[in-house]
Amino acid sequence: xxxxxxxxxxxxxxxxxxxxxxxxxxxxxxxxxxxxxxxxxxxxxxxxxxxxxxxxxxxxxxxxxxxxxxxxxxxxxxxxxxxxxxxxxxxxxxxxxxxxxxxxxxxxxxx
Amino acid sequence: xxxxxxxxxxxxxxxxxxxxxxxxxxxxxxxxxxxxxxxxxxxxxxxxxxxxxxxxxxxxxxxxxxxxxxxxxxxxxxxxxxxxxxxxxxxxxxxxxxxxxxxxxxxxxxxxxxx
Numbered sequence: 230x231x232x233x234x235x236x237x238x239x240x241x242x243x244x245x246x247x248x249x250x251x252x253x254x255x256x257x258x259x260x261x262x263x264x265x266x267x268x269x270x271x272x273x274x275x276x277x278x279x280x281x282x283x284x285x286x287x288x289x290x291x292x293x294x295x296x297x298x299x300x301x302x303x304x305x306x307x308x309x310x311x312x313x314x315x316x317x318x319x320x321x322x323x324x325x326x327x328x329x330x331x332x333x334x335x336x337x338x339x340x
Numbered sequence: 341x342x343x344x345x346x347x348x349x350x351x352x353x354x355x356x357x358x359x360x361x362x363x364x365x366x367x368x369x370x371x372x373x374x375x376x377x378x379x380x381x382x383x384x385x386x387x388x389x390x391x392x393x394x395x396x397x398x399x400x401x402x403x404x405x406x407x408x409x410x411x412x413x414x415x416x417x418x419x420x421x422x423x424x425x426x427x428x429x430x431x432x433x434x435x436x437x438x439x440x441x442x443x444x445x446x447x448x449x450x451x452x453x454x455x
Contacts, residue, residue: 263443272344272431272447273385288442317383326435328375329443331385 231256235320235332243340248293248307250335252320255301260322262303263329264295267317279303315339342367344432344446352452353422360407361417361449363432369393371437374415376406379429379448388430391415393437419451427453 235252242248254260261280265273275288277295285295292311296304303320320332343366353359365374376388391399391406399406407416415434419426432446 273445275442275444278442319383319385321385326373326437328387328390330387331377334383334385336383 231322231330233320233322233330233332235335237335238333239336239338241338241340242310244312245309248305248310248314248337250305250318250320250337252303252305252332253301254322257301257322257324259300260324262297262301263321264303264305265319265321265331267319267334269316273319277305310339312339342369342372342434342436342444344434344444346432346446346449348449349447350450350452352454355424355453355455356421358418358420359422359426359451361419361430361432361451363415363417363446365413365415365432365434367413367434367436369436369438373435373437374406374408375433375435375443376404376415376417377431377433377445378426379431381428385431389417422453424453424455427451 232255263278264276266276267273279285279297293307315338318335321329323329345364372393374391378386389399389401389404389406391408398408403420405418429448429450431448433443435443
């Protein structure tokens with residue numbers, strides 16, 4: 230069966246520090262991969278999605294970036310965090326147009 | 341572009357009662373899918389139910405059913421016999437069946453079940 234792993238679960242980082250969140254999927258090949266952000270009390274905002282290795286689409290211009298170095302690995306990064314980057318980050322995957330499956334999320338607090 | 345509207349930011353329901361969570365959507369696509377997700381306080385997003393725009397019957401999954409009214413562009417989630425474990429945030433989402441693969445979410449409804 231397929232599983233998705235996302236880490237770390239929580240992270241507290243100072244303003245201006247770098248960020249790296251990692252997500253891996255097991256048990257499938259060539260998944261679509263997504264990064265969503267959820268601000269406190271808000272809905273989910275799509276940040277990036279990828280349909281294959283090295284193929285990244287950005288939905289919202291910001292100081293975040295994403296990379297897909299391997300088929301089942303999706304990384305969210307920032308060179309310098311802003312206070313507004315605080316939130317709950319969710320990685321997700323699907324195949325084609327099937328149901329989206331989410332990881333457990335990373336709660337990021339920028340201080 | 342798609343838009344999902346959930347007009348109920350919060351709801352309180354007595355245990356064992358049925359509850360309806362509202363969702364309306366706006367799209368120019370003719371073929372699309374509608375989804376409901378549950379988000380407990382732990383933060384994970386749990387898929388509940390799916391409805392295709394051309395499905396003739398309303399989707400059901402156990403205690404969950406989707407009241408789909410295509411002409412009104414609404415896709416309300418109905419939870420029968422609510423339980424304390426149903427307390428969570430609930431998100432409605434949609435995705436066009438052609439073109440991009442992206443899922444658009446509403447802002448959610450926080451459901452609290454009262455014992």
